[in-house]
Amino acid sequence: MDFALTTEQEDIRKAVRALAARFDDEYWAEHDQAVRFPEEFYDAFADAGWLGIAVPETYGGGGLGVLEAALLLEEVAASGAGMNGCSTMHLTIFGLNTIVKHGDEAMRSEVLPRAADGSLHVCFGVTEPDAGTDTTRISTFARREAGGDYVIDGRKVWITKAGRSQKMVLIARTTPRTAGAKPTDGMSLFLVDLDEGVASGQVELRAIPKMGRNAVSSYEVVMDGFRVPAAARVGEEGRGFRYLLDGLNPERILLAHEALGIGRAALGRAVRYAGERVVFDRPIGQNQGIAFPLAEAATRLDAAELVARHAAWRYDEGLPCGREANMAKWLCADAGFQSADAAVQTHGGMGYAREYHVERYFREARLLRLAPISQEMVLNYVAQHVLGLPRSY
The missing domain is CATH 1.10.540.10 (Acyl-CoA dehydrogenase/oxidase, N-terminal domain)
Structure with missing residues (x-):
């Protein structure tokens, strides 16, 4: 090894x-x-x-x-x-x-x-207000007309960078969901011209005020009679969900590494502050109540890193990696957040102040326990697909 x-x-x-x-x-x-x-x-x-x-x-x-x-x-x-x-x-x-x-x-x-080369921004339109984690429940619908074009109606939410993107990778139903049918059937993937939709009034973007990661905005995208050519469809009609799955494992792997990075940034600041801040005539890092949480954060980050690296290696080798990618996301998000939380605690009241930056790390690390998939849904995956337990949802 x-x-x-x-x-x-x-x-x-x-x-x-x-x-x-x-x-x-x-x-x-x-x-x-x-x-x-x-x-x-x-x-x-x-x-x-x-x-x-x-x-x-x-x-x-x-x-x-x-x-x-x-x-x-x-x-x-x-x-x-x-x-x-x-x-x-x-x-x-x-x-x-x-x-x-x-x-x-x-x-x-x-x-x-x-x-x-950076001249084209692309966003990813999957999540919907009434579907959330259950992508099979999406209601955005692409109706095909006699001439071959599609007309799309529906809403997407939490679409990162939609306000800056010229294109959007969009999943929509092209066949209504029916009783007895496989819930993932009947969805198609499109690469749509978002700029054109906004300019024509067929697409409306609404920025979502949020707790953190504010430099890159998230949007609700409302499509009303959004006309797109048949050439915008990716692959075969009705197979969009299967195509979407090709992006899920690498997404989890990349976000896991981002969580590691945030955790290490927070830990670095906390260690410096613990060494410099003197209370009762000694640096606060000399106290086990300060030192041990930081030592634990370092330990958790290093352990999570190994799983994340393994998941990335398996993906690049063409090996199955659903287990590893999901576990990496869970472990790294948990370790990154614990590190950011420890950093705020180390700074005491100043950890709440913007000037020390750890409050920003805290807000961003918290996001990764929710997105792109919640910690609970990862555990659902592990319980069902790794342990073989009955599906819980």
Whole structure:
């Protein structure tokens, strides 16, 4: 068993760390507070070619695997950028996997090079107000007309970066759900022109005020008679849910590494503060009540990292990785949040103040226990698919 990263992978980490260091905590705090997209950061990573790290070389990308992409996002998060930084690019990295695998050549040639060079923003439209985690319950419907075009009506919610995206990977029903039918049948995947929909008045975007990760906004997307050409459909009609599954494991793996990065950023600040802050004539880090939670955080992060690395390796080797990807997401989200919580506690009252930044890490780490899938739904997966227990939902 070889746990060492390759020279190329270590070089990726170093290069990303150096570039991310140009954008300090003050930059991210300012953009989070102002609800302002980090243009300079995004452009810097686009210019350096990082956005296309997992896009095939044929289409202008780096052609690397999920592990390399995960290392990139972990370093971004660990720099202090957290989810605000990672969310500018992780949809480009994992969300286009379905286009790579199932889109036709015209679609791949149109989208992938522009996504790789940063000139095209893409969002991912799955979640709905009345469906949530149960994607089989989506009600957004794409009706095919005699001429071949589709007309889409419905709503999506929590769509990251929709306000900046020209395209959206969208799942919608093309066949009504009927009794006795498999609930995942009858859904189709589309790559739709969001800009065109907004300009025509067929699509409305509504920003969602939220607790954290404010530099990259989330939206409700309302579609009313949104007309899209048949060429916008990805692959075969009715097989969209199966195509969607190709993105779920890499998504969990990437988000797991982002959680690790946030946890390490929070831990680093807490350790420094514990060594510098003097109370009762001694640094507070000398007290076990402060030191032990930080030591536990480091231990949990290191253990979670091993599972996350294993999941990424299995995916890149073409091996089944549902078990590992889900466990990695659960463990990393838990470890990252525990680390951020310990960092706030270490700072005491100042941990609640924006100037020390750990409150921002706390808010962003909390998100990863909810998204892209809740901790409880991961345990449902493990109980059913790993332990063989009866399905609970």
